[in-house]
Amino acid sequence: MTDYSKKRFLVVDDQAQARDALRTVAQQLGAFAVEFASNYQDAIFRIRNNMPDVILCDYVLGDGRSGQQLLEELRRFNLLPDETIFMMVTGEQSYEQVVSAVELIPDDYIIKPFSPDKLLFRLERIVAKKLFFADYYKEKRKQEYANALAILEAARDSEAGRPYRFEILRQRAEVFLASGDVKSAEAAYRSILENYEFPWARAGVARSLQKQNRLQEAREEIDRVVASTPHFFDAGDLKASICMAQGEHAEAQQILDEIAKKTPRNYVRKRLLAEAATLNGDTETALAAMADVIANDTMPGAISAEDRLATARSHINAGDKITAEKVLLGIRDSELQQMPLMEQASFAALLAVSSVERGKIRFAGLRPAMLVTEFNSTTRLDILRAALSLDDHQLADLQSGQLMASPDAKKVFGAARTLYALHGREKDFREIQRQVALLRIKHDEEVAPDSPPAA
Amino acid sequence: MHKLLDILASGIHDAKNQLFVAESIIAAAEAAHGIPMGEARYAIESAANRLSRTLTAYHLMRHDAAAAVTPTIVGDVCDEVMLAQKKHLAERGVELNIDCQVFDEWPLDRDLVTDMLNNAVQNAGRFADKAVQVSATTDDGWLCLRVDDDGPGFATLPPAVGTGLMVAERLARLHHRHERQGGLRLSNQGALGGARFELRLP
Numbered sequence: 185m186t187d188y189s190k191k192r193f194l195v196v197d198d199q200a201q202a203r204d205a206l207r208t209v210a211q212q213l214g215a216f217a218v219e220f221a222s223n224y225q226d227a228i229f230r231i232r233n234n235m236p237d238v239i240l241c242d243y244v245l246g247d248g249r250s251g252q253q254l255l256e257e258l259r260r261f262n263l264l265p266d267e268t269i270f271m272m273v274t275g276e277q278s279y280e281q282v283v284s285a286v287e288l289i290p291d292d293y294i295i296k297p298f299s300p301d302k303l304l305f306r307l308e309r310i311v312a313k314k315l316f317f318a319d320y321y322k323e324k325r326k327q328e329y330a331n332a333l334a335i336l337e338a339a340r341d342s343e344a345g346r347p348y349r350f351e352i353l354r355q356r357a358e359v360f361l362a363s364g365d366v367k368s369a370e371a372a373y374r375s376i377l378e379n380y381e382f383p384w385a386r387a388g389v390a391r392s393l394q395k396q397n398r399l400q401e402a403r404e405e406i407d408r409v410v411a412s413t414p415h416f417f418d419a420g421d422l423k424a425s426i427c428m429a430q431g432e433h434a435e436a437q438q439i440l441d442e443i444a445k446k447t448p449r450n451y452v453r454k455r456l457l458a459e460a461a462t463l464n465g466d467t468e469t470a471l472a473a474m475a476d477v478i479a480n481d482t483m484p485g486a487i488s489a490e491d492r493l494a495t496a497r498s499h500i501n502a503g504d505k506i507t508a509e510k511v512l513l514g515i516r517d518s519e520l521q522q523m524p525l526m527e528q529a530s531f532a533a534l535l536a537v538s539s540v541e542r543g544k545i546r547f548a549g550l551r552p553a554m555l556v557t558e559f560n561s562t563t564r565l566d567i568l569r570a571a572l573s574l575d576d577h578q579l580a581d582l583q584s585g586q587l588m589a590s591p592d593a594k595k596v597f598g599a600a601r602t603l604y605a606l607h608g609r610e611k612d613f614r615e616i617q618r619q620v621a622l623l624r625i626k627h628d629e630e631v632a633p634d635s636p637p638a639a
Numbered sequence: 640m641h642k643l644l645d646i647l648a649s650g651i652h653d654a655k656n657q658l659f660v661a662e663s664i665i666a667a668a669e670a671a672h673g674i675p676m677g678e679a680r681y682a683i684e685s686a687a688n689r690l691s692r693t694l695t696a697y698h699l700m701r702h703d704a705a706a707a708v709t710p711t712i713v714g715d716v717c718d719e720v721m722l723a724q725k726k727h728l729a730e731r732g733v734e735l736n737i738d739c740q741v742f743d744e745w746p747l748d749r750d751l752v753t754d755m756l757n758n759a760v761q762n763a764g765r766f767a768d769k770a771v772q773v774s775a776t777t778d779d780g781w782l783c784l785r786v787d788d789d790g791p792g793f794a795t796l797p798p799a800v801g802t803g804l805m806v807a808e809r810l811a812r813l814h815h816r817h818e819r820q821g822g823l824r825l826s827n828q829g830a831l832g833g834a835r836f837e838l839r840l841p
Contacts, residue, residue, distance in 0.1 A: 202656060205663035212666055275655040277691055278648070280707035280750055295750060297659035297687050299680055300666050301722055309715060346742045350710030380708065380746040380816055 186311050193218040194236035196227040196254065197273075198246035206240050206273065212300035213307070224249040228483065231263055238307065243274035243293075248449045252279075256288055260452065261483065266321035269310050271303075278415075285383040285416040316348060320355065329363035350376070357388055366395040383413045387422060394426050397591040402426050410439075417443045421456055431594035433464035441469075451481035458494055463599060467502040474498055489515055489523050489531075496534050497566070508538040529554055530563045533570035544574065554579060561592035565599055572607045581616055588620040647697060651690045658687045681727045685761075688754055692806055695751070699809045706748040706813040713741040713775050713782065716753050720773055724760045733767045735760065738774040745782050747814060747840055752784070755807045759786040759836040762803065766790030770831055778839075780819075785829075786836040792827035793834050807838070816841035 193215045195206045200222075207218045219236065221227035224245050231239070241251040251272050258264040272279065272293035283289050291310045294303060314321075320339070323332040336356045339345040345352055353376050360369035370392035376385040386409045393402035406423045409416060420443045427436035440457040447453060454473045461470035474495040478487055492515055499508035512535050520531065532550050536543030547570055554567050564583045571580035584600050587593060604613035662683045669676045698704035717739045725735045756773060763771045767788040774785045798804070807823055814821035819841030829835035 199656070201660055205660045208663040208667045212670055275652045275659070276648075277694065277750070280748070281705065284707035284709050284748075295691075296655050297662045297683055299662065299684070302719070305719065305722060309712075347712045347714070347744055350744045350746070380710075382708070382746070 186308065187214070188238075188307075189214040189216045191215060191217075191237040192234070193238045193240065194221060194227070194230055195219070195240050196221045196245070196251065197242040198223055198244070199242075202242060206242075209298075209300050209303055210238075210240065213304050223247065224254055225482065227254055228257065228263070231258065235263075235265065235268060237267075238269045238271065240271050240273050241290075243272055243276055243279050251290075252282060252286075253447070253450060255290055256450075256452075257483065259288060261485075266317070266325070267314060269307065269314070271306070271310070281413075281415060285413040286418060287384045287387060288418070313348065313351075316344065317351075317355070324355075324359065324362075327362075329359050332359050350379070353379075354385075357385075361388070361392060361395075364395075366392045370396070383409050383416055383419065387416070387419050390419075390422060390426070394422070394429065397429075399426060399430050399594075403430065417447060417450075417453070421453060424456060424460055428460055428463060429592065429595050431597055433460055433598070436460040437464045437466060437469070444473075449480070451477045451486070454481075455491065455494070458498065462494075462498060462501060463595065465501075465598075465602075467498055470498040471495070471502060489519055489527055493527065493530050493534060493566075496538065500534065500537055500569075505538040508534065509542070512538065513542075525550075525553060525557060526559050526563050529557075529559060530566045533563075533566035536570040537566075537573055540574070543570075547574070551576075551579060555582060561587055561590060561596045565596055565603075568600060569603050572603055572609070577612075581612070584613065584616050585620055588617055589624070644697070644701075647694060651694050654690055655687050658683050677726050678730065681723075684723065688757065692754060692758070692802070695810070696802055696806050699806065704809070704813060706751060706810070708746045708748055708814070710744040711747050711749045711752075713743075713745050713784075714739045716749060716756065716784075717773055717775055719753055720756045720760055723757055724764070728760075728764045728767075728771060731764060732769065733764050734770050735764075736770065736772045738772060741775045741777055741782060745840070746816065747782070748810070751810050751813075752838070752840070755810060755838060756784060756786060758803045758807065759838075763788035763790070763834065763836065766834065767831075768833075772831060774830070780841070782840040784838040784840070787829035787831045788833040789829075789831040790833040792829070792832075793825060796825065796827065798825060807836075811838055811840065814840045 193210045195203050195210070195218060197203045197206060203220050203222070207220070210218050219230060221230050224247065227241070241254060243251040245251060245254065255270060264270060270290045272290045273296060274293060275296040277295065279293060283293055292306050294306055320332055320335045323335060333356065336352050336359070340349065340352045353372065357369050357372035357376065360366070360372055370389055373385045373388035373392060376382060377389070386405055390402045390406035390409065393405060403426050406419060406426055409419045410423050413419065420439050424436040424439045427433070427439065437457065437460040440453065440460050444450070444453050444457050454477050458470045458473040458477070461473065474491065477491055478495065481487060492511055496508040496511040499505070499511060512531060515531070520528065523531065529550055532543060532546040536547040559567070564587050568580050568583040568587070571583065584604070587596050587600055601610070601613055604610055662680050665676050665679055668674070695704060717737045721735060721737050728735045760771055760773065763786050767790045770789045772787045774787070776783050811821040811823045821838070821840045824837040824839065826835045826837070827833070
């Protein structure tokens with residue numbers, strides 16, 4: 185049996201009496217060091233500064249926060265090593281429904297009331313499982329995906345792996361997805377579904393299809409998940425991002441609006457909502473969402489330069505160039521220098537749009553890089569907008585050509601067309617579209633003259 | 640629309656939190672003074688389970704109950720039933736044994752199935768002479784979880800159905816896999832000569 189007297193416990197609960205009760209139970213296992221966190225922020229602070237071995241976290245944390253959100257945030261900032269035990273404690277039976285659906289789950293959960301014996305039993309099972317997967321965790325952390333997969337394959341066929349066969353399949357699919365082998369990820373998730381219709385596995389299929397740019401199929405899969413498990417909010421996020429890729433921005437915004445109301449303090453989701461609202465032309469919602477993010481996402485390092493760029497972009501969309509300029513100039517020089525090229529390009533473009541005088545030299549300085557570098561669609565749209573307003577047709581047309589030829593074409597089509605229209609160049613935009621389409625046909629003919637047309 | 644449900648759920652949630660506080664204090668006192676209080680803790684946990692089952696029954700009658708299916712280690716479920724019931728049955732002179740022949744994970748609603756088995760073991764314990772057995776096997780793609788006792792068996796078959804059996808029957812049917820649906824079988828052909836409660840899950 186594990187020696188719990190040497191393990192550091194952290195009890196997270198907003199109710200003092202419940203914290204005491206959890207500590208008492210932990211002490212019956214021999215636990216000596218039991219720390220308390222009374223709220224979400226406090227929990228993150230303690231976990232960052234002194235990683236506990238065992239986290240006992242209540243599902244209801246008050247203040248619009250849940251233990252599930254804490255778990256997601258810890259994973260988002262890579263603050264939770266695989267070796268740490270995260271046990272959700274709940275009096276709510278409804279948490280079972282969450283665990284059975286979502287992709288991101290704790291090591292286990294336990295329903296109150298429970299005896300010290302039962303907690304001990306559950307913890308020992310987790311320890312055994314973590315021991316079984318220990319070598320795999322190491323390779324995964326080093327991003328040695330081939331090694332990680334080899335360990336899982338061996339585990340799958342072993343006698344000792346029998347109690348974990350679903351977990352092995354699930355980890356295998358996640359490794360394929362993380363390593364970018366999206367076709368294998370899709371096959372791995374489908375093989376899980378042959379066993380049982382788990383919502384998280386169906387969502388994994390949708391995620392893998394989206395990454396293959398098979399959007400319509402991805403949409404059909406995720407629609408099934410959202411319809412059967414409406415409390416699986418991440419599936420809603422995934423559906424919204426697929427909708428955006430399909431150019432259905434109003435639907436994306438509507439989905440995110442609804443879930444964001446139920447999870448008011450999930451700021452990753454708020455950012456996604458801002459993106460959908462921006463694409464949907466609802467600048468007011470985008471601005472409100474980003475203002476909420478910047479004011480309330482209090483995790484250190486959570487507010488990125490990208491967030492401020494998104495805010496400035498929304499102000500420009502709202503026609504308020506002065507505030508946009510203020511937001512951009514609020515980014516410190518040191519921060520600017522550390523930005524990757526893509527964000528620097530967005531910064532230069534947005535500044536050139538909000539204040540030609542202040543921005544055009546920096547924009548001109550980055551122009552050669554803008555002509556040859558692969559950027560994401562958001563940055564390309566920023567450059568496109570600045571180039572149009574500076575009458576730099578060559579740069580603008582290059583960006584829109586690249587955008588229309590990219591998998592994000594549907595996502596940004598409306599925005600790009602609107603920008604061209606603003607400058608009276610709709611005809612030119614249509615011509616660019618036509619050229620891209622012709623090129624694609626020619627390319628398809630050259631690549632596969634005998635193969636049937638792609639679906 | 641869900642107001643009544645919300646009130647019920649939140650009341651049960653609060654009650655279970657309070658019961659947890661009580662159980663933790665008893666556990667601490669037990670350890671500090673060496674007084675066995677297992678039966679007091681057993682009563683607390685039974686009360687909490689009863690509350691949960693009431694809420695589940697309410698969901699079932701509204702037809703909005705759903706199984707929360709996760710891959711589950713069957714042996715762990717059996718061991719937890721053992722942990723929860725063994726001492727209590729021993730107080731009555733009844734021995735509880737486990738025979739688990741299923742070594743792979745099985746997709747099932749762990750908490751509901753554990754509760755059904757706990758309830759079945761409690762019932763069996765009331766009628767058993769000396770022994771109750773929980774066993775797990777597979778049969779043509781079905782997981783069979785059985786609770787057998789050496790008592791007189793059910794007086795009538797099918798027996799008069801109380802809340803526990805009604806809930807068990809309906810919860811078993813919430814387990815779907817491909818075209819198959821779970822079910823409950825009650826008989827007097829138990830391995831120990833008495834009643835048999837058998838849960839069959841796809």
